[in-house]
Amino acid sequence: MGTTQLESVPEPKYWHLKTVLSEALDQDFAVGEVLPNERELAARFGVARATLRQALEQLELEGRLQRRRGVGTTVAPPRVGVAVGSPQHSWPGECADGWEPVDAVDGIPSAAVLKLLGTPADQPVHTVRRTRVTQGQAVAAELLYVPAASVPGLSAIDAPAGPARARAVLRELQRLALDGQDRSVELGSARADDAKELDRLPGAPVLLVTTRYFTAAGTAAVSVATYRADTCRLTFGDSGVEITETRAAS
Amino acid sequence: MGTTQLESVPEPKYWHLKTVLSEALDQDFAVGEVLPNERELAARFGVARATLRQALEQLELEGRLQRRRGVGTTVAPPRVGVAVGSPQHSWPGECADGWEPVDAVDGIPSAAVLKLLGTPADQPVHTVRRTRVTQGQAVAAELLYVPAASVPGLSAIDAPAGPARARAVLRELQRLALDGQDRSVELGSARADDAKELDRLPGAPVLLVTTRYFTAAGTAAVSVATYRADTCRLTFGDSGVEITETRAAS
DNA sequence: TAGTGGTCTAGACCACTGA
C-alpha cells in the first residue's frame, strides 16, 4: 500500500486561522469590541501579517468583522436585512423606504445601461442619484435612469440640479402605470464614487441589484443599486414575514 | 495658494492596473482566451506578483476572469443568469430547473438553521443535498432541510441514502399546499464541501440564498443554496422577460 | 504625533494540471 496519501491535503494556514478566529469571535468577543491590531495578532499566531490579513479579509467578506484604517478591527453586528423585493410592483420613491434623493442630471448612460433601456444612444436620459439609509447606516447607492421619452412631463422639469430635481423626476415617474419589473443580483466591486457614498474603499465587495421597470410601452426606467455586501442581507419576502438572522452556512 | 493638494490621492497601483487590464480585456481579448502567466504580466507592468494578483483577484470577483491552478488565467464569459424568483410559489423540485438531487440523510442542522425552521433541536430533520447545473456548468449547491414533522409520510421513507432517497423526500413535500415563501441573498464564502461541488477553492465568494417555505402550519422547509458568485447573476423576474446581459456599473 | 489598517516588494516553496 505504501503511502495511502490520506489527508495529504494540508489546510492552508489562513483557512485554519480563519476558523480559529471565527470561533473566538463567537465565544470571546462582543459586537463592537475591537480586536488586537494586525501586527500583534500575527505575532500571537506565529504567522506573517499578510497571512493573517488573508484570514481577516475573509471574515470581513462574511460580515463578521469591520476594519477601518487608522482605527482598528471591530466585531461587526449581524447583517441588516434590507427589503428589495418591494411589496408588489411599485415605482421607486413611492414608499420612501429609506431612500433619499441626492441629485439628478441629464447625461448619457453607459452602453450597458442603454442596452437595458433599449433606447437609442442619442436620446436624453435623466439620471437620478439616491442613497439608502437603514438604521442610521448608508447601505446602498443607486443610479436610476429614466429616458426623457418615458414621461411626457419630464422635459418640462427645470429645477436646478440637486435633491429637488431628483424628487421632481420621481414624481413624474409615478404618473405612469407600472406594468411589471425585473430584477437581478450579482457580485461586484464598488466604483470610486459609490464607495465614497457607502463609506468604503474603492473595490469593496458590493451586491449589484439591477431593476428594469416596465410599462405597456416598454422599459420606462432602469435602476442600478449598489449595496454594501459586508453589512447587508437582501430580502425578497413575498409574505409579510421576515428572516431575522442568518448565519446559515458552516 | 501654495500646494492646493489637488489629486493628492495617489491611486493604488493595483487599482490602476485593474483598470488597464479591464480595458485590455474589452479590446484585445476574446472570451476563453488565456492571458500571459502572472510572473510575466507582473514583469510587463513592472510590479510585484502580489500586486498584480490583487488586480486579478478583483477582476475575477467581477466575473471578468477565471483562474485555475495548473492551467492559467482565461477571459470569462458573461455571467449566466439563473432564475431564483421562481414562477410564483413552488416547492423545490417541482419544475426541475436544472436541479439534481444528490443525497438525503437525517441529521441535526446547525443552530442557525434550526432557528429558521423554528423547530426544537431534538426533532429529526431530513437534509436533502442538490446541485444545480446550468449550461453544463455547476452553479449552485443546496441543502434543503425538511423537519420530519412537516410531512406525515416522511417518516415512512426507507430508501437508502442517495439520489433516490432525496427524490422521495421531495415527492412527499409536494403533497403539501405551499402558502408562501421568503428569500434572502447575502455574500458568503464557500465551505469546503460546497467548494468541491462547485469546482472552486474553499473560501471562494458565493451568493447565499436562504429560502423559507411556509404552509398554514408554519415553516415547512428551509433551503440554503450556495451560488458561485463569479459566474452567476441571480434573476428575480416577475414578468416573462429576462435581463440578458449586465455590465452595468462603471 | 502615535498607532491603525492599506499597499507594495522580492523573494520562496507548494499543489495542481496537462503533455
Added chain:
DNA sequence: CAGTGGTCTAGACCACTAG
C-alpha cells in the same frame, strides 16, 4: 515533467484617524 496559480514570509512605506 515543466509550467501554472496558490500560499507564505519578512520586511518597508504610506494614508488615515484620533488624542
